[in-house]
Amino acid sequence: MATLGYYLLASGMLFAIGFAGVMLRRNLIIILMALELMLNAANLSLVAFARFRLQADAALAYQAHVFVFFIITVAAAEVAVGLAIFVALFRVRQTTHVEDITSLKF
Amino acid sequence: MNATVLPWIALLAPLASAVAIMLFTLRRKALSSYISCAAVVVSFVAAVALFARHETAAAAMPWMDVAGVFTVAIGLTLDPLSRMMLVLVSGIGALIHIYSLGYMREDAGKARYFAALSLFMFAMLGIVLANNFVMLFIFWELVGFTSYVLIGHWFERDAAAKAANKAFITTRIGDFGFMIGILMVWMATGSINFTEIAPQMSILSAHPTFLAVAALLIFCGAAGKSAQFPLHVWLPDAMEGPTPVSALIHAATMVAAGVYMLVRVGFIIQASATALLVIAWIGAITAVMAALIATQQNDIKRILAYSTLSQLGYMVMAVGLASGNAAIFHLFTHAFFKALLFLAAGSVIVALHHEQDIWEMGGLRRPLRITFLTFLAGGFALMGLPPFSGFFSKDAILALAYERNVPIFVVALATAFLTAFYVTRLVVIVFFGQPRSHAARASRESPAVMTIPLSVLALFATTGGFTGFSRHFVVVPHETSGAAVPVFALAALFCGAGLALLLYRGRATETFDVDLLQRKFYLDEFYRWLIRSTQELLASIAAFTDRWIIDAGAVRGVAGGTWGFGALLRLLQLGNLQAYSFLFGLGIVLIIYFAVLR
Amino acid sequence: MPSFLFWIFALLMLVFGAGVIINRNPVASVLNLVVSFLALAALFMSLDAYFVGIIQVLVYAGAVMVLFLFIIMLLDLRAEKRRKINWVATVGGTVVALALLIQIFYVVSNLRDARQPFPPLARSTTDDVHNIGALLFSAYNLPFQIIGVLVLVATVGVVVLSKRQLP
Numbered sequence: 001m002a003t004l005g006y007y008l009l010a011s012g013m014l015f016a017i018g019f020a021g022v023m024l025r026r027n028l029i030i031i032l033m034a035l036e037l038m039l040n041a042a043n044l045s046l047v048a049f050a051r052f053r054l055q056a057d058a059a060l061a062y063q064a065h066v067f068v069f070f071i072i073t074v075a076a077a078e079v080a081v082g083l084a085i086f087v088a089l090f091r092v093r094q095t096t097h098v099e100d101i102t103s104l105k106f
Numbered sequence: 107m108n109a110t111v112l113p114w115i116a117l118l119a120p121l122a123s124a125v126a127i128m129l130f131t132l133r134r135k136a137l138s139s140y141i142s143c144a145a146v147v148v149s150f151v152a153a154v155a156l157f158a159r160h161e162t163a164a165a166a167m168p169w170m171d172v173a174g175v176f177t178v179a180i181g182l183t184l185d186p187l188s189r190m191m192l193v194l195v196s197g198i199g200a201l202i203h204i205y206s207l208g209y210m211r212e213d214a215g216k217a218r219y220f221a222a223l224s225l226f227m228f229a230m231l232g233i234v235l236a237n238n239f240v241m242l243f244i245f246w247e248l249v250g251f252t253s254y255v256l257i258g259h260w261f262e263r264d265a266a267a268k269a270a271n272k273a274f275i276t277t278r279i280g281d282f283g284f285m286i287g288i289l290m291v292w293m294a295t296g297s298i299n300f301t302e303i304a305p306q307m308s309i310l311s312a313h314p315t316f317l318a319v320a321a322l323l324i325f326c327g328a329a330g331k332s333a334q335f336p337l338h339v340w341l342p343d344a345m346e347g348p349t350p351v352s353a354l355i356h357a358a359t360m361v362a363a364g365v366y367m368l369v370r371v372g373f374i375i376q377a378s379a380t381a382l383l384v385i386a387w388i389g390a391i392t393a394v395m396a397a398l399i400a401t402q403q404n405d406i407k408r409i410l411a412y413s414t415l416s417q418l419g420y421m422v423m424a425v426g427l428a429s430g431n432a433a434i435f436h437l438f439t440h441a442f443f444k445a446l447l448f449l450a451a452g453s454v455i456v457a458l459h460h461e462q463d464i465w466e467m468g469g470l471r472r473p474l475r476i477t478f479l480t481f482l483a484g485g486f487a488l489m490g491l492p493p494f495s496g497f498f499s500k501d502a503i504l505a506l507a508y509e510r511n512v513p514i515f516v517v518a519l520a521t522a523f524l525t526a527f528y529v530t531r532l533v534v535i536v537f538f539g540q541p542r543s544h545a546a547r548a549s550r551e552s553p554a555v556m557t558i559p560l561s562v563l564a565l566f567a568t569t570g571g572f573t574g575f576s577r578h579f580v581v582v583p584h585e586t587s588g589a590a591v592p593v594f595a596l597a598a599l600f601c602g603a604g605l606a607l608l609l610y611r612g613r614a615t616e617t618f619d620v621d622l623l624q625r626k627f628y629l630d631e632f633y634r635w636l637i638r639s640t641q642e643l644l645a646s647i648a649a650f651t652d653r654w655i656i657d658a659g660a661v662r663g664v665a666g667g668t669w670g671f672g673a674l675l676r677l678l679q680l681g682n683l684q685a686y687s688f689l690f691g692l693g694i695v696l697i698i699y700f701a702v703l704r
Numbered sequence: 705m706p707s708f709l710f711w712i713f714a715l716l717m718l719v720f721g722a723g724v725i726i727n728r729n730p731v732a733s734v735l736n737l738v739v740s741f742l743a744l745a746a747l748f749m750s751l752d753a754y755f756v757g758i759i760q761v762l763v764y765a766g767a768v769m770v771l772f773l774f775i776i777m778l779l780d781l782r783a784e785k786r787r788k789i790n791w792v793a794t795v796g797g798t799v800v801a802l803a804l805l806i807q808i809f810y811v812v813s814n815l816r817d818a819r820q821p822f823p824p825l826a827r828s829t830t831d832d833v834h835n836i837g838a839l840l841f842s843a844y845n846l847p848f849q850i851i852g853v854l855v856l857v858a859t860v861g862v863v864v865l866s867k868r869q870l871p
């Protein structure tokens with residue numbers, strides 16, 4: 001029987017995978033995708049908690065779902081803008097390698 | 107007349123005159139001089155009245171009260187000592203005011219001069235009448251200030267302005283010690299009133315070191331005002347002032363204020379044997395040093411100034427030998443003959459159209475007859491020739507030294523020898539021989555307004571020593587050492603006078619030059635070097651602080667520190683996205699560890 | 705939902721999530737991510753969050769991933785060439801990620817309610833669209849409007865950012 005703990009663990013592992021991806025991959029697109037993984041891990045946690053803590057009349061607390069809805073929307077907007085930046089950057093630098101983009105180095 | 111008002115009249119009349127002159131009559135020179143003379147005569151009359159009646163009522167007004175801890179009253183003390191001093195100061199002051207009418211007749215700043223002179227009389231009478239330390243100190247400072255004004259009367263002359271500064275600053279150094287001494291006494295006894303401190307001497311005697319230090323600091327004030335070694339350097343330079351000023355302030359009264367103060371608080375000083383010994387030796391050193399320097403000076407007023415220094419040394423020596431009476435007796439006689447000598451010298455100077463070099467004079471005994479006779483009387487009194495007044499008072503001091511401290515007696519005797527020497531030298535060079543300059547040949551006797559005070563003073567200089575006269579004024583010390591001391595003194599006198607006659611009779615130039623004495627033991631140069639090197643040391647410390655501690659340390663240190671710190675922080679900006687995310691993750695792990703898992 | 709389905713879908717999600725970050729070819733990464741999202745949607749369904757699950761598929765897998773693919777195709781991104789591995793960074797990153805994982809394990813295992821089974825739902829939950837909609841337009845109306853503005857701004861931003869510079 002899948003308890004809350006399993007869902008949370010799954011969410012945590014997904015988050016760790018996404019974080020490792022941000023730290024270790026050097027391709028910008030992959031980094032963006034890993035970011036999406038992290039966001040979704042958070043969504044999973046939220047929904048799991050919503051299912052677990054029911055309201056007084058044993059109905060779902062839909063606030064968490066609304067929150068997840070917002071997160072998905074914002075993530076979508078963020079991806080759009082992020083990719084637009086990426087396109088602009090690629091046009092200038094012709095590279096997707098993150099170690100080539102170090103203008104802010106001291 | 108109500109007796110309690112008399113002392114206030116004596117004190118305040120000169121003040122009223124000074125204020126009136128300064129506010130109203132500065133343009134009317136003759137009127138100012140008459141106002142001033144009138145005020146001092148009023149003071150004199152009041153003083154004589156007080157003296158005759160043997161008044162002892164002391165009036166007092168509360169002045170300052172700080173929470174009951176520190177109370178100062180303006181009070182007047184009227185014991186025999188202060189009554190005598192009142193008469194002395196106002197009497198000699200009156201004579202000198204009259205003399206000044208003649209001496210300063212053509213001076214442009216006459217009104218200013220008389221105003222300052224009146225203010226000085228007020229301050230000096232205040233010192234004599236004060237019954238507590240604070241009042242004494244206030245008038246003490248005021249006397250110093252008026253002395254400054256009067257020395258620098260001809261302030262357009264550089265030498266006069268510098269001399270006035272020197273006098274004020276040197277006496278201020280002494281006054282600083284004086285103030286600390288007063289504070290120490292107040293700290294120990296809780297009072298600054300003389301009559302209240304005297305019964306509490308046992309408190310002070312219980313701490314001999316404290317008492318010695320306090321007594322010596324109080325002596326500092328007297329050392330400054332009465333020009334003792336090493337604060338004597340201002341007195342010879344003070345001769346830049348007009349001669350009546352030199353006579354009044356720097357011979358008869360102000361310099362005597364130091365001795366008067368020492369006698370007034372004698373109960374403090376005599377409780378400490380160390381202080382007494384130091385004071386006696388300083389007096390002795392001053393006496394002999396000044397006498398040595400006087401033998402080589404060529405300015406008539408300088409010689410008299412050093413002579414004053416020497417005689418003040420005698421008085422301080424007497425104080426140090428625990429006899430205030432001998433000191434006051436000598437102060438009493440000295441006031442007359444020294445004022446006489448200065449006024450006579452002033453008469454000579456005016457007759458020769460303000461010539462002061464003795465080698466430009468000569469043979470003046472015929473044209474300036476009265477001046478010569480009165481000068482001679484003063485000179486004999488100074489040398490200590492019987493029966494002139496100086497003999498008695500100087501003999502009293504020598505007898506004291508013979509009894510109590512033989513080394514000091516030897517020094518005092520040597521000083522007597524030197525005194526006779528330089529006085530004879532002075533008289534021979536100025537009044538005998540042939541006239542050495544045109545001014546000397548063309549001189550005429552001074553007007554009566556100047557010669558009458560001279561005569562009056564000569565009378566006192568001659569007769570003032572006799573016990574019948576002087577016992578009304580001072581407590582004449584008893585002669586207990588027999589005939590030995592007068593014999594020694596007379597021997598020293600005749601040796602000195604004889605030597606001077608031998609060396610200087612009929613000569614037109616100086617016999618021998620002793621540079622050390624001519625340059626006054628190089629003390630002025632020493633002080634100049636001392637002040638300069640102290641200032642340079644302070645300046646170099648300040649420069650070092652400014653350049654290295656403030657500039658390099660604080661200012662550049664702060665700037666450099668900020669810059670260095672910024673340079674360190676700059677290393678954090680790696681520009682590498684993944685480095686940032688690594689640090690980010692590391693931070694999160696650490697936060698979770700410390701916040702949640704601990 | 706039977707627990708074995710949970711395991712299957714959880715495993716799928718994690719494996720393909722790992723695949724996202726392991727693949728060198730960005731297109732392969734995208735496809736892995738799509739499958740991961742689908743598995744995630746299934747997990748949402750198992751938690752009785754039907755609307756959220758559908759939205760996950762529609763928006764994320766359907767729109768966002770398609771956008772990614774479009775960009776990759778547009779820019780013709782190839783598999784990245786091998787570069788010298790920065791061992792320090794790699795090790796450091798791995799360590800941090802593992803540390804984070806361990807911490808999460810620890811926290812979750814100490815959670816009091818972690819072992820409780822899910823409480824039963826009272827009534828049918830097929831009308832969660834209705835409920836979510838009601839919430840969105842009443843209690844969370846303001847955030848909803850703001851989200852609308854946000855999307856508008858994002859749209860404008862994207863258009864501006866991807867313009868070619870005028871010659």
